[in-house]
Amino acid sequence: MSEVRDDRQYTETHEWILDNGDGTYTMGVTDHAQALLGDMVFVELPGAGDEASQEDEFCVVESVKAASGVYAPADLEVVEANEELDGEPELVNSSCYDDGWLVKFKADGIEGLMSAEDYADTLD
């Protein structure tokens, strides 16, 4: 069974978003997504200050098996990208909800996300 955490929200495209409570959000891919993709070998991330519109593909995670786009859940500005992933993309596999986060961004709220419970239901 894939792990789904209660403290954050989810998208249909298997991203998780954690509200940091200060107008910033942290985002990554879910346990379900990393398991499906398999060994991560490369992560292409935007830089701090980059902007993306809702639904833009603004990151790419590449496993041995496939490349997968990561989509902006809102109109946003990137605050920080996880530089650790440059040398250690496998953190997305081993710690997708903690050390393997992808980006932190600023946004004026986010709408239309799923609760942990609803997301878990989609995985059944």
Place this chain on the structure above:
Amino acid sequence: MKHTPLYQAHVDAGGKMVDFGGWEMPLNYGSQIEEHHQVRTDVGMFDVSHMTVVDFKGIEAKAFLQTLIANDVDKLKTEGKALYSCMLNETGGVVDDLIVYYLNEQDYRMVINAGTTEKDIAWINAQADGFDVSVEPKFDLAMIAVQGPNAREKVFAAMSGVEEVAGELKPFNAASLGGLFIARTGYTGEDGFEIMLPEKSAEFTWKMLLEAGVKPCGLGARDTLRLEAGMSLYGSEMNDEVSPLEAALTWTIDLTNEDRNFVGRNALEALRDEGVKKTIVGLILEGKGVIRDHQKVVTSVGDGEVTSGSFSPTMGKAIALARVPMGATGSCEIEMRNKLVSAKIVKPPFVRNGKVLV
């Protein structure tokens, strides 16, 4: 979905099972990359029981194989000697690639691909019409490939009696021991054996190998290992419409004996005379990212296409095989997600016996 006799063993070992041409097979047992390194540095094993063994017996077995395949079985003179070849259709496309083993002039064994088995057997039977040969698919045989620098040592430790019959085997030769058929062949660029055995013995043998420290590896690692080894895969580098002359398989064709009128020979000679326009090369991506199948390759002499693209765990870079216009060398560009990225054209293999060669 079809299962090999080792299906339960894969599930018990945590294998991530996927549909592979109608067979439910392990993609990996946790990490494809760890399994890849396991084979390059120590030893791993693969369940390849979904591949099919076909025996050819009869006084015209040899004459038949000389017409069926593009390589010449007359090269095989000693018991257990193996030959890699393609069998072609009339237009010179590849029906399948295979290995044929010589037992004696009236007894040969062939191993064909899993996904093509039905098509192959229908094709072989149609060609066998008029020859005094029996074509016997052995669906009751399992096959385990044990590969890696320590493969021989571990197989000898796990399976009693094997060292006596297979200890001195040269690469591309096989020996029999009771119901076992042990070939020093493989698909990873490492030393090792492919062991054919009755399906009833498969699980026991798998367990003995596990106990000897041979780790199970899935189809994912098998593919990155074969790609690093520069080996062609049916359906990727070759298919019914591609000539082996355009698949870097010219070395597997033998036109020496002019009396040997094998299927597809006329088409091959016509293409050769008219000039072969494409070939398979290796690619190494200069920057980051992963090359994927079917991406466009732009070279100074024209465009080509990636036939197998992936990430090389041994090199830590993206690599690929690609079909490109003949004469393409130096650098090229690959179209990846609407961007052109630089790559270097190299001669495969990328890795052999644990060493990077490019």
